[in-house]
Amino acid sequence: MKKIIIPFLCAVLYAAPVAAQKTSAAPAKTEAVKSKLTPKEVIDNYLTALGGKDKLENVNTTLIENTLTVQGMDITMTTKKMGNKFKSEQSVMGQKMVQFFDGEKGYFEQGGQKMDIPADKITELKKSKVIDALSYDPANFSTVTVEKIDGKDYNVLNSDKGKFYFDASTGLLYKSTAAEGTAIVKSYMTVDGIKFPQEIEAEGNGQKVIIKTTKITVNSGVSDADFK
DSSP: OHHHHHHHHHHHHHHOGGGOOOOOOOOOSSOOEEOSSOHHHHHHHHHHHHTOHHHHHTOOEEEEEEEEEETTEEEEEEEEEETTEEEEEEEETTEEEEEEEOSSOEEEEETTEEEEOOHHHHHHHTTOOSSGGGGOOGGGOSEEEEEEETTEEEEEEEETTEEEEEETTTOOEEEEEETTEEEEEEEEEEETTEEEEEEEEEEETTEEEEEEEEEEEESSSOOGGGGO
C-alpha cells in the first residue's frame, strides 16, 4: 500500500496547514529569529508570487500529469481536481492504482482492493481547493520566524500542524515539514500565468519520492462525471 500512500501524502503536505498533523520535525540547525511579517503577509506574498489571488481563484479545474520515482521505479500519474474533489490514477509495471475523493468520501484502490480514506483525512480534504495555496489560513499559525538554509533567508510559518518555509526573496513555498514527512519544491513551472511546483522531493514512511510535473491543463479536460 505504500506506493499509494506516499504520493497521496505528498499532496497532503502541500495542500495546506489544515492537512498536516502535529509536526515531529527536528529543530532547525540555525537559530530562528522573529520575522517582521505577519502570517497574513507571508501568505499574501505567496499568492502574489504564484500569479495573484484573483487569477488563482479563477481556476475551476486542473488536469496534472506527473512522473514519480520511488524505490527505483517510475510511476506515471494523472490527477484531476475540481473544487475539493480529486481523482488520481497511477500506473506502474502494468498495475493501476487510484486515489479518489468526491467531496464527501473517498478511497485508495490497488490490485483490486479498496481502502477508505481515514475519517480524519476526510475532514481535511473537504476544506481543500483546486489551487492548494488558497487553503492557507493565517489564523492557523502562531508565529513567523526567519531561518537560513544554505545561506538563504526563509520566512517560516509555525504551528502545531507543521512548518512551512517561504523564500524571503521570491515569496514562493520552498519546504514543508509535518508528521507525515518532509517535502521540498525544487523548481516551479508557469502555466497560464500561474506558477505550479514542477519538481518535488518528498520523504515519508521511510520512502523518498521525486515528483516531476510534465503537463498541466487549467480549466479544461475535467468534468463532474470524473467524480461519479
